[in-house]
Amino acid sequence: MTLTSDFRRRKVARRKGNPMKNLTKGIAAVGALAMLTGVGACGSNTADDKGHVYFLNNKPEVVNQWNELAEMYTKQTGVKVDIQSATSGSYESTLSSELAKNNAPTMFGIGGFDQYAKYKDYLEPLQDTEAYKLLNDQGKQMAHKDGDNVY
Template sequence: WVALAKKYTDKTGVQVKVQTAASGTYEQTLKSELAKSDAPTIFQVNGPVGYQNWKGYTADLKDTGIYNELNNKDIALKDGDKVVGIPYVMETYGIIYNKDLLKKYTELPGAKIKDVKEIDSFDKLKEVADDMQAKKDQLGIKGAFTSAGFDSSSDWRFKAHLANIPLSYEFKEDGVTTQPETIKGTY
């Protein structure tokens, strides 16, 4: 951030102060900084949850150049029709696969695909995973999927992220745009 601020100052002449917080103190530090007469112009929020604490300090960014540069405007943080945050880093979901194992699978008689590029939908992924599970002994595996683990160093992936997937689809289907009081689905 300091290097980026220097480049911005060199290009525009506008001085930029970068304020950081010690580990675990960001919310406290931001609260203190926002109370000052020279409050930060730009600050970070932790997605929709963090936004709830700071929404009184945000402006609508819908008509800004930075918002208009987004290739996918769905990733912007919104409050109704108001664009309140532009992501610069995102955690997202994906599947990592073992190339050698998938190659071994595709060479088996009756494999559901001949090339990993054929996995282009959830239905195809499920078909392949189910078939791999059925052929696990031939493949020398215990199962088609594994996780990073449930130990304390990675359990946040399940508690804080994976639960968001079904919830996000439920919220989208129900038109929920603010934090709900209750969750309707059964999980």
């Protein structure tokens, strides 16, 4: 399961007020969306394992917020969440390399249509999920759309 980050980027850029507060809200919303769609069960290795999520972060400047969200989710669900951030300017090569591995990211962000087109085979449509229904109209407008599918 993967999600785009394009709608997050545009939403954060358009918000007014305290940018850190707004960024945290945006990250929390996207994180909640990702977690609610069932990615928490991915990567389960044993019957006792509650699952594992590996998120490749394309925004190193907000890794602290992602880590905080991951800790809260793990505490609430027992599902381990690993947040890895690509260094500035190396996300594209890091993502390509990580997707080629057996333990590829469960989730990752994409920034624009060019990245959507390149990685769409790794994406899952979200339009039928309960989490997608929680997005406001602006959030839904900023998601990548391809035919009847929303990513």
